[in-house]
Amino acid sequence: MKKLTGAEIVWECLQREGVDVVFGYPGGAILPTYDAMTKYPKIHHVLVRHEQGATHMADGYARASGKVGVAIATSGPGATNMVTGIATAMMDSSPIVCITGQVGSKAIGTDAFQETDVTGVTLPITKHNYLVTKPGDIARAIREAFYIAKSGRPGPVLVDITKDAQQLTADFDWDAAEPKLPGYRPNHTAPASEYTKAAELINSAKRPLILAGQGIIKSGATAEVLALAKQANIPITTTLLGIGAIPASSDLNLGMMGMHGEAWVNQAIQQADLLIALGMRFDDRVTGNLKTYALNAKKIHVEIDPTEVNKNVPVDVALIGDLKEVLGELTPQVKKSDHADWWAAIAVNRGDSAVRDIKNLPDSGHLYAAHVINDIWRLTQKRDTIVVTDVGQHQMWEAQYFHHDKPRSLITSGGLGTMGFALPAAIGAKFACPEKDVWVVVGDGGFQMTSCELATAEQEGIKVNVAIINNAFLGMVRQWQEFFYDKRYAATPMTGPDFVKLAEAYRLTGLRCNQRPDVAETVKKTLADKKTVVIDFVVEKEDTVFPMVPAGADLDKMIRRPKQDVMLESGSDKEWEMPTSPLPNVFTEKKVEAKALNGRGKAAPARKAAKPAKSNRR
């Protein structure tokens, strides 16, 4: 048996867990661990510029690879800086292990220098956490942390280790440190009777619809979901995090549901007589008003986490367990069917949406984000690409106009909606998949939250392609202000640095593009460059994400983009339609309600008489 210091035990354990890269930032209380790092050269350490970046990188690494990502920080501020990244991983079920230093065990509770009760702080945002005060307990804590992080519904686990526990020695016995978790039950099996009930519901459904969530990606169940859908010709819609779970090119895949989902998808959900929810959790961003959500539909919920069942939407049948296994049992009990009438009904709504597609709009001299993203997709289709997005308008445009065919090819902060996520998560994804192209699609607002990590990319010599969708606004907030706060743009106009010069300051390549015909050339230049490239796509300032279900409104009462021929005739590209029925009373603004009523059955009047063309050119 080997006598090792606690710090060495940390690295021994990481190595045995198969960790090849960790993201971290040293400091006093974690210094013994950093000192021992030099003895473990097989594990590559990436020095970040902020601990939040370390957690997002570990998260991006985990989402791209399916493995556990690891982030390391010191006590106090180092650990508290991780909080946003841990909460992000928690909401999106991302398996990460965070290792933090803690002040010496005798100093705990004395408000010592850089002391924070980190297990207390992270209690609600971790799947589980540990405070380790003895070197002999480190191995068990780390082994259990990895096991908990990746099993069942994955999530973040934090291991806080006191400085003296890192310094003192103990016997290192890997086998004896096997997880002992008598109360932890990550795997569940549903009783056979529930399968029979589920199959009966599917076999008798006239208008079934599959709601595909991220659980499919986590479980690796793409083939199983497609097999079920093919068996009874059931249309599929995905959540934001479910994008890529089902190939966008599949005829069965209708597209994304929810607040900024396709109109025909939301209409289909409201018209369905059966929803088959697979690895998704009925988030409020996908359901809209729960009182009117899918009232005609029976619901089957396949989910690994029992707490998600009946939480937001009561279901008729719950199959608790791993998706891949559950569908393996369920699909053979499902009868063949073509559901031709149902598909025909969906096609009608789909046709109505097609004539509203901004892609059909000829070049008006304005650069729209939709065109930028669609061009990036067009030009990278034949390459193996991961896109990492931040949060906001660009994220929704990416979801709408970049068509993902593979699982783990879109990485985005869904549940927590974390601005600043994209760049560090992309760096993590690049470490997970060095052979793939990694694109960052980010707003000018979110990019400025963690742009310091450009230095990390430069120091590591890795290439990520950063497409800043720069509208000089906190765009999504501005959109809400436009719709619901009578266009009072409080604190949303935003300046940024010269992003080209910023990239150059970090010894990287900076490009700028503000014309639609130039997008393709810029993307090609970016792909050819060996370094990380930052592109400042200067786009239309006041563009809007359509369709939009206002928060708390009925799912099929979307604010729609008008038909493109109407837009061309009127000569304005800034018209939009409020829903054809009055919105629920979610707005304090009487004016907006009045507008909604006026808009019944026809496009709302243009909001701006004249707007100087090309005002966005800078």
Added chain:
Amino acid sequence: MAKHTLIAYVEDVPGVLNRVASLFRRRNFNIDSLTVGGTDKPGVSRLTVVVETTEAGARIVEANLYKLVNVLRVDDLTHKASLTRELGLVKVKVTPETRAQILQLVDVFRARVVDVDEKTITAEVTGTPEKIAKFELILRPYGIAEMVRTGAVSMARGHEPVSSAPPLVRTADSDHHHDTSGLSMSV
């Protein structure tokens, strides 16, 4: 909304009570009472949690408790034949005129006098939470100087301690809303 009584067996490790209590706070459930103490098994503590919630809410509480890594087993006693007991200490003001009356009431409630001085009598009462509430109500006119209640502890009746493998998610028909034993008698 109704009172639901849940039993949780938890590992006796530092912070476990915080984890449980934090869960209720985070998920916005109001705890009516929460008691914790040891069991016959070393290293295992037993919690009795009473929450005011709907039937669906109780299922969510149960599933969330299960999700905590240190929670070994959860059972819902709400609709089972069960024993619930609570202990209360009531210090009531006395005068020479009221002393006899109060002692009589203590006797009626099968409570025990545990301390007496010239101005107060302290009685210890055990029973259902309702009984303790009633005891308090009866003594209130005399003036209660101080009072403390422990919170409820519960146990299923009969020889089966709690169901050996409680379902992770109960549905309407998987729930056993009936008395488990006809032999058990109230004592």
